Amino acid sequence: MSRTVVMWFRRDLRLADHRALEAAAADGARVVPLFVVDPAFAVSGAPRKAFMAAALQSLDEAMGGELVYRHGNPSTVLASLAAEVGAAAVYVTADHGCYGQSRDAAVAAALSTIGVPLVAIDSNYAVAPGTVKKGDGTPYAVFTPFCKVWRARGWDAPRAESDVRWWGATHLPCDGPPPVVNTTISLSGASEDAAHEQWQEFLPHVQDYRDRRDLPAVDGTSRLSAAVRWGLVHPRQLLADLEPSPGHDTFGNELGWREFYADVLYRRPESAWRNLNRKMDAMPVDDDAAARARFERWAVGTTGYPIIDAGMRQLAATGWMHNRVRMLVGSFLVKDLHLPWQWGARHFLRHLIDGDLASNSHGWQWVAGTGTDASPYFRIFNPTTQALRFDSDGGYVRRWVPELAHLSGSTVHDPGLLRPASYPDPMVDHAAERDEAMARYRSVGSGSR
Numbered sequence: 001m002s003r004t005v006v007m008w009f010r011r012d013l014r015l016a017d018h019r020a021l022e023a024a025a026a027d028g029a030r031v032v033p034l035f036v037v038d039p040a041f042a043v044s045g046a047p048r049k050a051f052m053a054a055a056l057q058s059l060d061e062a063m064g065g066e067l068v069y070r071h072g073n074p075s076t077v078l079a080s081l082a083a084e085v086g087a088a089a090v091y092v093t094a095d096h097g098c099y100g101q102s103r104d105a106a107v108a109a110a111l112s113t114i115g116v117p118l119v120a121i122d123s124n125y126a127v128a129p130g131t132v133k134k135g136d137g138t139p140y141a142v143f144t145p146f147c148k149v150w151r152a153r154g155w156d157a158p159r160a161e162s163d164v165r166w167w168g169a170t171h172l173p174c175d176g177p178p179p180v181v182n183t184t185i186s187l188s189g190a191s192e193d194a195a196h197e198q199w200q201e202f203l204p205h206v207q208d209y210r211d212r213r214d215l216p217a218v219d220g221t222s223r224l225s226a227a228v229r230w231g232l233v234h235p236r237q238l239l240a241d242l243e244p245s246p247g248h249d250t251f252g253n254e255l256g257w258r259e260f261y262a263d264v265l266y267r268r269p270e271s272a273w274r275n276l277n278r279k280m281d282a283m284p285v286d287d288d289a290a291a292r293a294r295f296e297r298w299a300v301g302t303t304g305y306p307i308i309d310a311g312m313r314q315l316a317a318t319g320w321m322h323n324r325v326r327m328l329v330g331s332f333l334v335k336d337l338h339l340p341w342q343w344g345a346r347h348f349l350r351h352l353i354d355g356d357l358a359s360n361s362h363g364w365q366w367v368a369g370t371g372t373d374a375s376p377y378f379r380i381f382n383p384t385t386q387a388l389r390f391d392s393d394g395g396y397v398r399r400w401v402p403e404l405a406h407l408s409g410s411t412v413h414d415p416g417l418l419r420p421a422s423y424p425d426p427m428v429d430h431a432a433e434r435d436e437a438m439a440r441y442r443s444v445g446s447g448s449r
C-alpha cells in the first residue's frame with residue numbers, strides 16, 4: 001500500500017505557500033485532506049461560521065472535491081481516520097491559540113496510542129508566536145520594540161503550490177460540510193483566489209495606506225482580515241509584496257500588530273478574557289440591569305451618537321467594521337457607558353467574519369486601557385470630534401444610518417435641532433461620562449501616569 005499521510009486543515013484553508021501541506025506531500029505518496037467539524041465551533045458566531053463554510057467549499061473545489069469532512073471531537077476523529085487509512089503521520093500547521101494548543105495536545109496523545117505522530121509545521125504568522133524575545137529571553141510587553149525585532153527576524157519568501165496526490169472524498173466516507181448557516185452577509189471574499197485578487201487590486205493603493213486607513217468612508221484598507229484569519233492567504237505572502245515606503249511600512253506594521261497580539265496571548269493565555277494589567281481589575285465597571293440595557297442600545301446602534309451607530313450597523317450588516325470605528329465604538333462602550341470590555345469583545349466575536357481571539361481581546365484591551373498600551377489613560381475618544389475628523393463630510397454615517405441620510409455634510413455628526421424624530425437623542429452626555437471615566441481610572445491609580 002502507498003504511504004498515506006493526513007493533512008488536517010484548520011486556520012490554513014489554502015493550497016499555495018502551505019508549508020505543512022508541502023511537507024505532507026513530500027512524506028506521503030498520497031495525502032488525505034481532512035477538515036474536522038468540531039462541536040467546539042458551536043460557540044462561534046454565525047457570520048464567522050458562514051465564512052468558514054464558504055472558504056472550505058472553495059478549498060474543496062480547488063482540490064477537485066477531495067476534502068474529507070468528519071464531524072466530532074478531533075481526538076476521536078483523527079485517531080479513527082488515521083487507523084482507517086493506515087496513516088504514517090498527520091500534518092498540521094502549528095496552532096498557537098489557546099483552544100488550538102490544548103486540542104492539539106489531546107490529538108497528539110490520542111494518535112500516539114496508535115503510533116502515529118502529529119507533525120506541526122510553520123504557523124499562521126510570519127514569525128511564530130513565542131519567537132520574538134529580548135536579549136535576556138523575556139517577551140516584549142509593548143509593540144514598538146516587538147515590531148523592530150519581528151521585522152529584523154524576517155520571514156521566508158512565499159512558495160508556490162505543491163504537487164499533491166490527493167486521496168480523499170472520492171475514496172473515503174465523508175460526513176459532509178458543516179451545517180448551513182443562514183446569513184445575508186457577503187461571502188464573496190471567501191476563497192484563496194478571491195483573497196489574492198483582492199490583494200492584487202489593493203496593492204497599488206498601499207502607498208496611500210497611511211493617509212487613507214483611518215477614513216471609514218473610503219476603501220483605504222485591504223479588507224483581507226477574514227482571509228488572513230482563515231489562512232486563505234498567509235501574511236508572508238502579503239509582506240513579500242511590500243516595498244520600502246511609508247504606506248507599505250505602515251501596512252506591514254498592522255500585520256505586525258496581529259503578530260504582537262498573538263504573541264501576547266500565547267504567553268499570557270488568561271488575557272483572552274481577563275485584564276492583562278491585573279491592576280485594572282480594581283477599576284469599577286457597571287454590570288447591573290441598567291448596564292445591560294445600555295449595552296443593548298450600543299449593540300443595535302441606537303446610542304444617538306451617529307458614528308457609533310454607523311459602526312455597529314456596519315458590523316451587523318457586513319460582519320466587518322472599519323478599524324478606526326472599532327476603536328471608537330470600543331471606547332464608547334468602556335469609557336462612556338462604563339461597561340466591561342469583555343461584553344463588547346464577545347459581541348464582536350459573535351458578529352465579525354474576521355473574529356480572532358488574540359486581535360479581538362487585545363484590540364479591546366488596548367481600547368480599555370487594560371492591555372499592552374503604556375498610556376491608556378490619555379485616550380478617551382470624543383465620538384463627535386473623532387467623527388468630524390475622520391468622516392469629515394459625513395459619508396460613512398449617511399451610508400449606515402438611513403435616518404440621517406437626508407442631512408448634508410458634517411451636520412450628520414451633530415444634527416442638533418435637525419435630528420429627526422426617528423433617530424434617538426444621545427443616550428449619555430459625553431463630557432459628563434468622560435469625567436466619570438477619568439475618576440474611575442484615577443481610582444486605580446491610572447490617572448497618575
Ligand SMILES: Cc1cc2nc3c(=O)[nH]c(=O)nc-3n(C[C@H](O)[C@H](O)[C@H](O)COP(=O)(O)OP(=O)(O)OC[C@H]3O[C@@H](n4cnc5c(N)ncnc54)[C@H](O)[C@@H]3O)c2cc1C
Nearest residue numbers: 221222223224225254255258323354355356359360363364
Ligand atoms: C476593538 C477591536 C477589535 C478587533 N478585533 C479584531 C478581530 O477580531 N480580528 C481581526 O482580524 N482584527 C481585529 N481588530 C483589528 C482591526 O480592526 C482589523 O484587523 C482591521 O480592521 C481589518 O480590516 P482590514 O483587513 O481592511 O485591515 P488592513 O488595515 O488592511 O490591515 C491589514 C491586516 O493587518 C491586520 N491588522 C490590521 N490592524 C490590526 C490591528 N489593530 N490588530 C491586529 N491586526 C490588525 C489584519 O489581519 C488586517 O487584515 C480589532 C481592532 C479593535 C480596535
